[in-house]
Amino acid sequence: MAELLTAFAVLIAAPFCIGLLPALAMPGEKAAWQEARDREKENGSPTGKEKRSPWKKAPVSVCPAAVYAAGFVLMLAVFQVLAVPVILTETWGFPRIVTLYSASLAVLSVLGLLLGLPVLRGMLADLKALLRKIRKLSPETALFWALALGLILFQMYMAYTHEFFDGDDAYYVAQSVIAEQTDVLYRILPYTGLSTSLDYRHALAAFPIWEAYLARVTGIHPAIVAHSVLPLVLIPLTYLVYFRIGMRLLKGSFRKTAVFLILVSLLQIFGNTSIYTNATFFLMRTWQGKSLLCNLVLLTAVWAFLQLWEKDGSGERKGKTQAGWWLLLAADNVTAAMATTMGVFLLGLFTAVCGLVLAVRQKRPGYLIPLAATCIPGLAYLAVYAAVVIL
Numbered sequence: 001m002a003e004l005l006t007a008f009a010v011l012i013a014a015p016f017c018i019g020l021l022p023a024l025a026m027p028g029e030k031a032a033w034q035e036a037r038d039r040e041k042e043n044g045s046p047t048g049k050e051k052r053s054p055w056k057k058a059p060v061s062v063c064p065a066a067v068y069a070a071g072f073v074l075m076l077a078v079f080q081v082l083a084v085p086v087i088l089t090e091t092w093g094f095p096r097i098v099t100l101y102s103a104s105l106a107v108l109s110v111l112g113l114l115l116g117l118p119v120l121r122g123m124l125a126d127l128k129a130l131l132r133k134i135r136k137l138s139p140e141t142a143l144f145w146a147l148a149l150g151l152i153l154f155q156m157y158m159a160y161t162h163e164f165f166d167g168d169d170a171y172y173v174a175q176s177v178i179a180e181q182t183d184v185l186y187r188i189l190p191y192t193g194l195s196t197s198l199d200y201r202h203a204l205a206a207f208p209i210w211e212a213y214l215a216r217v218t219g220i221h222p223a224i225v226a227h228s229v230l231p232l233v234l235i236p237l238t239y240l241v242y243f244r245i246g247m248r249l250l251k252g253s254f255r256k257t258a259v260f261l262i263l264v265s266l267l268q269i270f271g272n273t274s275i276y277t278n279a280t281f282f283l284m285r286t287w288q289g290k291s292l293l294c295n296l297v298l299l300t301a302v303w304a305f306l307q308l309w310e311k312d313g314s315g316e317r318k319g320k321t322q323a324g325w326w327l328l329l330a331a332d333n334v335t336a337a338m339a340t341t342m343g344v345f346l347l348g349l350f351t352a353v354c355g356l357v358l359a360v361r362q363k364r365p366g367y368l369i370p371l372a373a374t375c376i377p378g379l380a381y382l383a384v385y386a387a388v389v390i391l
Contacts, residue, residue, distance in 0.1 A: 006218045010105065011233050016064075017109035019071025020116025023062040026070070026324035028310040029244070030061040031126040059122035063247075065240040067119065070328050071112070072237055073300055076210065077334035077377075078104050083206040084381075087185045088198070088388065094183040097209065098216055137254070144258035151265035152239050155283060159231035164284040169226075172208045172288055176222035179212035200388050204381070205340050207289040226287035234286050234296065239264075241299045248306045289339035293346070297336045301347060304329050305354045309361070322370075329374040337381045344378040351375055 023029070082100045086093040113120075137145075174190030182188065186203040189196040211230070215222040220229060239261065246260040247253075271279025281291035304325050329351070336343030355371035 003218045003220055007214070007220070007229065010214065010217060011229075012068075014105045014109050015071035015075050016068045017071065017112035017116070018074050018105075019067035019069070020112040020119050021108070022070050022074065022324035022327045023067045023119045024060060024116060024324065025321045026062060026066065026307070026328075027322065028248070028307045029063055029066040029324075031063045031123075031130070057118045059125055060118040061122040061126055062119050063244065064123060066244055069237060069240045069244070069300065069303075070324070073296075073328060073335050074108075074331045075105065076338055077331035078108065079210050079213070080206050080334050080338035083209055084204060084384070087203050087206065087209070088384075091185065091187050092183045093185050094179045094209070094212065094216075097185075098213055101213060102217065133254075141255040141258065144255055144262065148258045148261040148265065151262060151269070152236060155265065155269065156232055156235050159235060159283055159286060160228055163227070166285050166288070168285070168288060171202070173211075173223055173226050175202070175208040176212040176215065176226065179209055180215045180222050185209065200385065201341055204337070204385055204388075205289055205343075206338050207292060207340075210338070211287065231283075231286040234292070235282070238282070238295050238299065241296065241303050245299070245303050245306060248303070248310075289343075293336060293339040293343045297332055297339055297343060297347060298350065300332050300335075301329065301350060301354075304332070305358065308358060308367075326370045326374055329371070330377055333374055333378040334381070337378060341385065344381050348375050348378050 079101055082104060083097050086097050086100075090096060171190050175186065178188050178190060179185055186198055187195060211225050212222055214220070214229070215225045218225070218229075242261060242264050243257065246257040250256040250260060268279045268282055271277050271282075272284070274280065278294055281288070282295045285291045308322060308325055333344065333347055333351075336347040351371060351374065355368055358371075359365050359367040
């Protein structure tokens with residue numbers, strides 16, 4: 001029971017609490033069933049002293065799925081920032097990573113709860129509207145959602161109950177086991193068990209060490225964390241991002257978004273046409289950094305760019321801050337480095353292309369400045385990589 005509670009705290013509660021911070025400035029991510037906030041805007045918002053206090057500030061309507069997804073990406077980015085310096089400087093540094101990261105999660109979670117009270121209050125108000133929305137769903141829409149959720153649960157069930165072998169586990173999962181059992185960070189060669197020099201290409205992508213952290217705090221073996229626990233978290237998390245993308249592309253239509261999720265699920269289930277497809281990585285190598293990059297990191301960037309593209313009343317055209325999206329993109333850049341050393345380059349290239357198109361479409365060249373700023377963590381990471389390899 002203690003293992004399950006700890007896993008819930010780290011993988012569910014902490015990301016949600018941390019996600020309340022960027023949610024305060026994520027226009028366009030209001031819940032699709034939001035109704036009360038529109039009426040409040042018509043009546044005017046609090047002014048003066050009340051506006052500065054999180055306890056008295058007007059409720060902010062943000063979809064819980066968006067809060068959790070953004071918080072999870074931020075949580076991974078924090079681990080990368082803390083872990084890389086320790087990996088480079090300390091051979092037996094794993095306990096230090098565990099201490100620093102646990103403290104950071106606790107502090108950020110508390111800050112999220114305190115500063116994110118307007119978002120929580122908005123969710124409570126939206127819950128009533130959601131219940132009314134569910135009662136009004138047509139039988140066809142309810143059937144589509146039942147199929148979509150059933151397909152997602154089926155993928156989670158198959159990933160949990162079936163054992164998939166992959167040659168890369170001999171290195172990545174073995175590194176997690178070594179770190180958890182010996183406290184040594186990338187100084188033992190998994191194939192032979194002999195001491196070795198630091199492998200910078202793999203050491204600077206700290207995702208296996210994050211899995212070792214989960215194993216240490218929960219008491220679950222790292223191989224079980226990788227093969228059984230993480231698919232139950234990363235698969236639904238990815239579909240939460242797909243859900244927000246679908247709601248954005250399909251203009252908030254519940255029925256069309258359900259059909260969108262059904263189509264995505266079918267592509268994933270029947271996508272194992274080779275060992276290199278996105279679907280193969282998603283369902284059969286869920287716990288590997290490469291899968292995290294192509295199924296969560298790049299997808300989160302697509303989600304953020306679609307929201308930055310927003311031009312209606314919930315977007316930047318009304319003068320509202322977009323700080324939450326810039327923060328999410330910067331964190332996503334760091335998480336790309338955590339997944340694989342190539343991730344920074346790929347996400348940076350994607351950001352450059354999308355940013356140029358965004359600036360031209362919106363006729364706002366100034367968009368390129370914050371977009372370039374979101375790539376600074378990636379550039380710093382590449383500079384560190386080049387320095388340690390050359391020196």
